[in-house]
Amino acid sequence: MNMAGRGANGAGPRDLRRHFSHFLRSDPRRLHFAAHSHHCWPDVTREAQLTAWDDAARLIDDKWSEVLGPVWSEVSAGIARHLNLSDPTTLALAGNTHEFLLRLLSACPPDRPVRILSTDGEFHSFRRQIARLAEDGLAELTAIAPEPFETLGDRLIAAAKGADFDLAFVSQVLFGSGFALTDLVGLVDGLSAPGRLVVIDGYHGYLARPTDLSAVADRAFYIAGGYKYAMAGEGACFMHCPPGFAPRPRNTGWYAGFSALSAAPGTVAYAQDGSRFMGATFDPSGLYRMRASLRWFDEQGLDAAAVHAHSVALQERFAAGLEKRRVGALSLDRLVVPLSKEARGNFLTFEHPDAQGWYRRLHDACIVTDVRGTRLRVGFGLYHAAEDVDALLARLWECAP
Numbered sequence: 001m002n003m004a005g006r007g008a009n010g011a012g013p014r015d016l017r018r019h020f021s022h023f024l025r026s027d028p029r030r031l032h033f034a035a036h037s038h039h040c041w042p043d044v045t046r047e048a049q050l051t052a053w054d055d056a057a058r059l060i061d062d063k064w065s066e067v068l069g070p071v072w073s074e075v076s077a078g079i080a081r082h083l084n085l086s087d088p089t090t091l092a093l094a095g096n097t098h099e100f101l102l103r104l105l106s107a108c109p110p111d112r113p114v115r116i117l118s119t120d121g122e123f124h125s126f127r128r129q130i131a132r133l134a135e136d137g138l139a140e141l142t143a144i145a146p147e148p149f150e151t152l153g154d155r156l157i158a159a160a161k162g163a164d165f166d167l168a169f170v171s172q173v174l175f176g177s178g179f180a181l182t183d184l185v186g187l188v189d190g191l192s193a194p195g196r197l198v199v200i201d202g203y204h205g206y207l208a209r210p211t212d213l214s215a216v217a218d219r220a221f222y223i224a225g226g227y228k229y230a231m232a233g234e235g236a237c238f239m240h241c242p243p244g245f246a247p248r249p250r251n252t253g254w255y256a257g258f259s260a261l262s263a264a265p266g267t268v269a270y271a272q273d274g275s276r277f278m279g280a281t282f283d284p285s286g287l288y289r290m291r292a293s294l295r296w297f298d299e300q301g302l303d304a305a306a307v308h309a310h311s312v313a314l315q316e317r318f319a320a321g322l323e324k325r326r327v328g329a330l331s332l333d334r335l336v337v338p339l340s341k342e343a344r345g346n347f348l349t350f351e352h353p354d355a356q357g358w359y360r361r362l363h364d365a366c367i368v369t370d371v372r373g374t375r376l377r378v379g380f381g382l383y384h385a386a387e388d389v390d391a392l393l394a395r396l397w398e399c400a401p
Helices: 017-025 044-083 097-106 124-135 149-161 184-191 285-300 304-324 355-364 386-399
Strands: 091-094 114-119 139-144 167-171 197-201 220-225 237-240 347-351 370-372 375-379
Touching: 044 091, 044 237, 044 285, 091 097, 097 124, 097 167, 097 197, 097 220, 097 237, 114 124, 114 149, 124 139, 139 149, 149 167, 149 184, 167 184, 184 197, 304 347, 304 386, 355 370, 355 375, 355 386
Parallel strands: 114 139, 114 167, 167 197, 197 220
Antiparallel strands: 091 237, 220 237, 347 375, 370 375
């Protein structure tokens, strides 16, 4: 199954573009290479969107029994299968991962600033929130520099052993570089401590790199969603919640009590499974799209290993073209994580002082990439085939000075 991302002879990536016809034909000239930011959705998700609408019309008030019953049961089982989790009930759902961050923070001690260990390379939703709490003395952040990448895991573990942190929050794949922390078991072993919440932000890892949580499921939270590689769009995020950790987050919604069995008189009841981290009413259409996307993965014989192999094959084809003719910011000697390093996600990141200018120049040429400060990111997904990489190279050479 791991070779499903390549052609029948194993020589190159499969051509799956016919499954993305609605997105791709909306602008035939556009070359969209920001799969790490906003992935195109397979056509089956459009049908799923209509199913969500039809279910709302058919069931009206009773639709939540369908959404939180059969729909979520199938989605959570699919997520658990791709992450090698034995129990789908450890999963909670939310409209975005920021909700989960707030609930995790609300499970930390309330009588002093929350002590947090993380990196300088975390995504904005985490960095901004923690910075704002720190302004009011509600959080204390120890941020470890991501580079040098080779020692990041060791430096995080050393820092974890040197202080009494309440929360350790680390990305599986760093969004600003594409570097991947591949030894999640060793990382969680080193970060774990009594009373500490260990959280892996897997948004750039889920269905982008093979991820097996079976050995850490009893100690680590894992957060991801459908916006990127799961190809389900917005509004469908999830968190694996290890049993017994943070049983009563103060930031809570009424869905967190659906399966609560009992509570002491005068106290708020919580479920014991992952739903203890649930919130309140949300737009369920994202779950329908994710269900359709997960079904499509199964029908196509795809898993995270296949997706990653597909992306790597396209990355290598792109790099071979750049070796023949460099294009300004897109020069192999500017790669933040060299192509020789296997510890990377499904996008390439180029460091250049005029990355912003190059992003605009490419956008004007109908090439969609992504820029973060002085770093230009180019992502490769299942809606790309080898011909798309060749077309990208040809247009890059046209617009290069």
